Amino acid sequence: MHTIRPYAAAVLALLVAGVIAASARADTGMLDWDDKEIAQALDAFVPRLMEKDNVPGAQVAFIRDGRMVYERAFGIRNVIGRTPVTTDTIFEAASLSKPVAAHVALQLVAAGKLSLDKDVGLGLEPPWLEPGADGRVPSITLEQVLTHTSGLSNDIRRNTHHLLTSPGGSFAYAGEGFGYLGYAVTAHEQRPFADVARMRVLDPLGMASTGFSLADEQMSRVATGHVSLWMPLALVFAPFAIVFVVVSAIAFFVVRIIMHRPHMEARHLVAPAVLAGLATIIFLLELVGLGLITAVFLIAIIFLLCLALVSVLWRMVFHLLGFTRPRPGTLVRREEMSGAFWTRLSLVLGLFSLAPLMVMSVPLPLRAAGDVHPASSLRGTAGEIALFAQEIIAPRLLAEADMLEMTRPHVSVGHGAPDGLAWGLGIGVRDRRLLDGETQRTLWQWGSNPGYSSILIVEPKARAALVVLTNAQTGGDLVQELGAHVFGGLTELERGQAWTLPQDAVAPNF
Secondary structure (H helix, E strand, O other): OOOOOHHHHHHHHHHHHHHHHHHOOOOOOOOOOOHHHHHHHHHHHHHHHHHHHOOOEEEEEEEEOOEEEEEEEEEEOOOOOOOEOOOOOEEEEEOOHHHHHHHHHHHHHHOOOOOOOOEOOOOOOOOOOOOOOOOOOOOOEHHHHHOOOOOOOOOOOOOOOOOOOOOOOOOOEOOHHHHHHHHHHHHHHOOOHHHHHHHHHHOOOOOOOOEOOOOHHHHHHEOOOEEEOHHHHHHHHHHHHHHHHHHHHHHHHHHHHHOOOOOOOHHHHHHHHHHHHHHHHHHHHHHOOHHHHHHHHHHHHHHHHHHHHHHHHHHHHHHHOOOOOOOOOOOOOHHHHHOHHHHHHHHHHHHHHHHHHHHOEEEOOOOOOOOOOOOOOEEEOHHHHHHHHHHHHOOOOOOHHHHHHHHOOOEEOOOOOOOOEEEOOOOEEEEEEOOOOOEEEEEEEEEEEOOEEEEEEEEOOOOEEEEEEEOOHHHHHHHHHHHHHHHOOHHHHHOOOOOOOOHHHEOOOO
16 A cells, blocks of 8 residues: 655645645635646645545546546555556546436437437337236336436336336436436447447547446456455345344244243344345345345355454463463352353454454456446446546537537436535436636536445536546545645535535435
8 A cells, every 4th residue: 555755744844835825816726836746745645534534546647738647556456465556557437327328319319219308218119118007008208217207216226117207307326227228228339338338438538448238358457446345245144134133033932932932042132143044145136136145145254254363362372371260279150160251252342353454455356347227337447437527528429409408417416415516317416616706617426336436527618627547445535635735625525515416316226
């Protein structure tokens, strides 16, 4: 892991002092800095934030006026192999997929194959949406899909194919709508969505390493996603404990009250344990799917083995110290005779001994090369995704009027979000009031897949854009803080008002 050297800290302090004096009035971050100052500051900021947020690896790209001002790689691809991240390393970009998918859709609108104000599923056979109670397939327009007013869920893994609310209502971030979009694009173009995206966006922009699907040979370049150890453990043990306690309480009632047994025996807990195990498996299948459930259980099993080993070591310590042996010439107390007390104490101390490891990063399996979803499966490099950001700033594949339509506010986010937070066609729009009375507009999309966090921020007026990709679930704070350093808004960031959505603004999964 990178650490800040004394000279880097000194550079950072000077740069921060400079920006306070030069641009505090407007609070536009580094946008008024020259290229060298930006590079020096990011070289100092990124490793510090990675260490603070326990992020193994990251890529950062910053463009301005059509130039790649900054492109760097930091850290490692996997905490086990410890291969360094390079600028060619591929990361999961997660929801950064959505603006790219929206761009594909708007190209089809320009070609007359789709329409913003017509049913996106018009003429599709078989229908993607399930029929309603009246037997008819509900109508959802393309604009409603792109502005997250479709009424669909945010469950992009299972694709429920049914409405939660009526289309055209208030904003509710719904990734499932992009699954519907992908189905429509595939039907109209008569080729897989990933191929359409490559033909219409990725190849024309020179994004050879980026795609909604990857070639098998590219998989060796993909950075492994990481989560903190406590997350998979909580996914396994929390539902197991809840079900086990509830079923054990029922078993206690049956044994003591109905069967009139004097006490419960160990065999009476076998059924609660089996039911809790089955319930945990079903819960994980619903939550993470078949692709991750094996890794989650493997991590839990390894943890239990480590816990058993550490507990045995504590038990040996107690034995060597003579705590578990009867004292000569005295009556033996019940705890000393049974040893159960020392076994339980060893288990508790074993848990405390392993507690510092709960924040340790553990790797997850890679997403399959051909696993495609228009809402989440884009994988690539920060430098190449910055090329797409440049397309937003100075469009070549869309008419300028179409890009303006894509990036203007169409619907307010609401749900307690700041007044300046809205959504365009597949991309967020944030208007922030500056200290000098002006308004700064940024276009944005954040991303979060299991083990990955990312962000894309575009400032059209300054003709600048930032792309940050990380291989850690804990990278969410890092990408937001870097955005605030580059574009301004650290005060808003401290209030939780950055490039994020309130939880109430996200559609439920079911």
